[in-house]
Amino acid sequence: ACGGNDSPEGGAELEGSVVIDGSGTVYPFMAKMAENYMTNAQENVSVEVSRAGTSAGFQKFLVEDGTDFNNASRSIKEEELAKAEELGTEVQELKVALDGLTFVINKENDWATELTQQEIIEIFLASGGKQKWSDVRPDFPEEEIKTYGPNENHGTYEFMFENILGEQDMVEGANLQQDYSVLVDLVSKDKNAIAFFGYGYYASNTDKLTAVNVDFGNGPVEPSVETIAEDGEYAEFTRPVFSYLNVNHAKEKPQVLDYAIYTMENANEVAQETGFAPLPEEEIQATVDTLNGLKGE
Amino acid sequence: MSVLTENKKQVSTMGESPVPDTKKSIVYDTKDLNLWYGEDQALKNINLSIYENEVTAIIGPSGCGKSTYIKTLNRMVEMIPVVRISGEILYRGKNILDKNFKVEDLRTKVGMVFQKPNPFPKSIFENVAYGPKIHGIRDKKILNEIVEKSLRGAAIWDEVKDRLNENAYGLSGGQQQRLCIARALAIEPDVILMDEPTSALDPISTLKVEELVQELKKDFSIIIVTHNMQQAARISDKTAFFLSGEVVEFADTNKIFSNPSDKRTEDYITGRFG
């Protein structure tokens, strides 16, 4: 029953599959979304979500018969767009929520709960020269700083590298991992650790981790759903997160388009639950309209 | 040309044939048969004729080649890879050692009963129906008839008729052996080869099988290997005495046991060796 041309909201039964890969940051958001969709909207559609990382995900997205969506914690790059063009794939950017790059430390770490933006950058810069905590501030313990983060598969790494570190080399020996769960575990067990990743992973692990309150010049700011916003107090470290839709697939497979619309319509609600900051309603509505526009074609 | 047989025919050096029995026709005619297991010669220049509707006993001490000879008659001996054969065995006039001869055809006409009862691990019915089935008989009614007839023929019908679907391994050794005979009868063979069919059986079962053999010879030609002189004397018409792969004497059973022409035969049947 491929009632694809009916209005999805009209309650038409859809089936088939929706394949999503990409950002690990967005994964909890998208996993929750997929689950809700399959429980509340379309039981017979199979939505599968993986989390290879933004860049890795784009490599699976931009091939013949690639994935339907690619989640991303950075916006698509020029060369990725060029690749899409080459393939004849039309790509629609769906901005789904806002995330704050969060720096987390071990629960036992009671000295670095507040750091300035500059101090954080220097800790992660190869040229920063901060090997020990005492190099950061003299009253910090004289112990080696252990830096952690996601590996180069991840948009978060690239956001860090490009937007925070200004494309300068990251410290040698930073422990870069594929899985966020591993990062959370590592930091929760290492007293001298400091790691960076999306706010969501901190929000669901507040019992295991402490977030560093960042001083952007106007006193320390705690990352939170409230402070993370494009014009909020945590704006410096705030970034939008996306899901990129293969429009060709959306036109061929009604369930893909239906899922895209569902995602946007429920984005703010799910964002809240999974540790993301919501987007302005108008922005969401605009995307929904664009998607609805695809239906007629 | 035969590839199985080597053509260096040897001159018969010994072996006394019984006076040809012109009334009965010859089923098997063995001519200058030699057989080697690798380097060891197990059969030496055998010449023997087996007659229709007779029981021919083969006797001799252990290792003299009795089993080897009887297994050559249905070419079962070829299952041992190192075997080489020369000479001829004519079955109903055709040389079975010839390359073009189909062993399966031969074996459907020549039934075999082994020293140890070897029923299949199947039901009694399936054991007997095995032969007809592999030869293409599928009709359940015909199979039923064959099974009954064969079991009757093997004098075991009354003992098993109520448990045809039970596993054959539930039978006693003697019953199993008669079942194996029934299995051989089911394809209505022309000849039945028996290799010490009673050596694993108790005296009562042995007697039953012996009676059965006497009965069967009306319809079949039977060749029976036995280490039991009394048995040979009781049931056979002709007897061949083997020694170290050679036929020492082949004659009417009466003659062999009353008046053997060879000293070695006499020594053997009087129990002086073996």
Next chain:
Amino acid sequence: MSVLTENKKQVSTMGESPVPDTKKSIVYDTKDLNLWYGEDQALKNINLSIYENEVTAIIGPSGCGKSTYIKTLNRMVEMIPVVRISGEILYRGKNILDKNFKVEDLRTKVGMVFQKPNPFPKSIFENVAYGPKIHGIRDKKILNEIVEKSLRGAAIWDEVKDRLNENAYGLSGGQQQRLCIARALAIEPDVILMDEPTSALDPISTLKVEELVQELKKDFSIIIVTHNMQQAARISDKTAFFLSGEVVEFADTNKIFSNPSDKRTEDYITGRFG
């Protein structure tokens, strides 16, 4: 109290002991020995005395318990888990079946040579040096001397002296057996037990071992199991005849072979059975 022996001592019902030889002292004194493998009794009420510097032969048909008895003398029989023993075996006055008796001690004083030569897969030297080494002799010079002496004692020195470091498996069967004897000699035992030591050997090797036994009895007490009556007659001083786990007759070898007192012994040594 012994746990190994069961204390239901039985009254000796048979077995004739030879007239005690008062000049020589007793090495082994077996009293009312019974042995079971599970339910099967393999030794029945054995009473036997073994004298110093004599060769005692044990003869009897297969399965009569010869090996079982000799293996009980160094408690090797215990390696079979189902074995139960009752009675006493006094070695130099001490009951070796006693729980507190250390088998390892016993075995350093009682050498054993087996039916099939069983050298270790090591060099000839290491084979002979094995015993002394485990008993703590490390001095290379002493070891060399022991090895030479033992190999000379086993009459094999000349044959192997140039290849002491070669693997023992390179030797012929007869040489291997003499090597095993040398190995037993190397721990300077008091008694040597031999279980059909020549049965796997050719006649010439057998002769050598027999000569050796004659030689060795000057220094050791020897108990030898053999199925070869001639051998027993040739080399032993006393002979025990076993039958179905019982000692039928035990006497001077001369007497046993010339004038046995038991009809069964006579039947056996004249080859009427066994």
Next chain:
Amino acid sequence: MKIRDLIDEKKKTKSIGNSVEKLIPGILLGIAVISILTTVGILLTLITETVLFFQEVPIISFFTGTELKPLGEHAVFGVLPLLTGTLISTLIAMLVAIPIGLMTAIYLSEYASEKARKILKPILEILAGIPTIVYGFFAFTFVTPLLRSFIPGLEPTNILSPGIVMGIMIIPMVASLSEDAMSSVPNAMREGALALGSTKLEVTWKVVLPAAISGIIASFVLGISRAIGETMIVTIASGSSKNFTFDVTQSMQTMTAYIVEVTGGEAAAGTTLYHSLYAVAFTLFVFTLIMNMIAQYISRKYREEY
């Protein structure tokens, strides 16, 4: 006679049966060849992509490179971090599996009563049948925290814990193969030694072990091969750091874990990263193949001994 006629009649129409008879060996040969094709398939798959990889990354720098940074723009492919990770975890595993496995084999073959053997062997079989993912879970949730409580410097993911657990996993294999080898030493040799007054320990040490040594070594080699190829335990418990180090308290990646990481994460066909997967897998394959060949060679030799 009736049956005879029936059979003869059927025989005329039995040509189908005859052609089946002729076809069967061919069909079965075809099936049997699939196992050969599997090997060929593995070799072809691995070699083709490996060749492509070495066109992009010089073979020398791959095998001598101490740095492995497969992701990002300036990717560096040196296999040494993975090789050391693999070899160190294997070493740790064998340090656990060899002594314990061998002692278990000795106990079962030389000391245990029939009854004890009947109980103990099935338990070892259970241990051998537990899926590796369960061992991984065990390493990650139990052994690592346990070790961390008395090795302070131990990282939350490290090579030590999975190495030990891998060793435990291999114990049954070493034990049962070694026991087979020891059981096939003829009893006559034990008797010969016991008769000279040896204790059981001396019999075992001086006679049985030397005689069974090739079978025992074969079991070690197979154990090594198994450890080299083991995947999930290290993947779960050792993290994905590509450290080039010999410090067992650190996280290291093995060749197998690298394959899981790269295929699970990315593996877009055609990239150098993708090709590196095959180069690493080929290296892994060669290692285990050599080990298996050695084991087969040794055990074939020993079978001829007695």
Next chain:
Amino acid sequence: MKYVDNNQVQKKMGSRLFLNMLAKSLFLLATLFGLIVLVILIYRVFRDGAGWINFDFITNKLSTEPERAGIMGAILGTFWLMLVVAPVTMLLGVGTAIYLEEYAKKGRLQSLFQTNIANLAGVPSVVFGLLGLTVFVRGLDLGNIVLAGGLTMALLVLPVVVVSAQEAIRAVPQFLREASYGMGATKWQTIKNVVLPASIPGILTGTILALSRAIGETAPLVVIGIPALLIPLPDGIFDKFTILPVQIYYWTLDSALVSEYMNLAAATILILLLVLFIMNSIAILIRNKFQRRF
């Protein structure tokens, strides 16, 4: 001259016997080590997981919320996977075994086959995963569906089936074959009607053991690609799927994020161990019930 001093020997005997006792205890301890680990392992898994097993856990679909999460998807995935592995590996394994035991002449070719199978048995399972990824998922473009995973697994356990089927066929006594040939049966008729029926219990036992190996394998399926979140239940061999061990893998990994995932992993391990236990019991039952009587 006496070389062996009896007093010396006796004095040393005590310490030698003591050493023997010591070693014996050590060997026993080593043997018990495996047992102890097994007990700890099972205890831990039980402690963490037993409380989480209930009807809903078995029948629910996967969910990101621990309270709602169930393993029906993984159970069905495992089921469908086995439905591919069992027939494929049986056909290939038994076919190969028959060929090697009944048809192949002893010689080079046969030993090539035998060596190849021994080596295949030693190839790491990730490498099979890579083979599956390259040939089935990408080459034949099946995608990461049950069929692709099943074919990969079938090749992986093939050596186990071949070896056990060979043993079973070898154990069929020659006299049964002779009986059949004696009736004029051809080779294939004999194999089909006598050899195979008599060896079927052995073959089945071997196949079950191979399947229980396949059921626990994780690496090859992670390599051919199984999504971290796949909620719908697979309906057949052309569906995407997850299986019990892979579910355990992802939950163990993510237990750092949601600590209850660790309990879910433990509960799933219990189910997996239960399945393995049942399969092995069946294998043992078959082995005992059909223990050869010939």
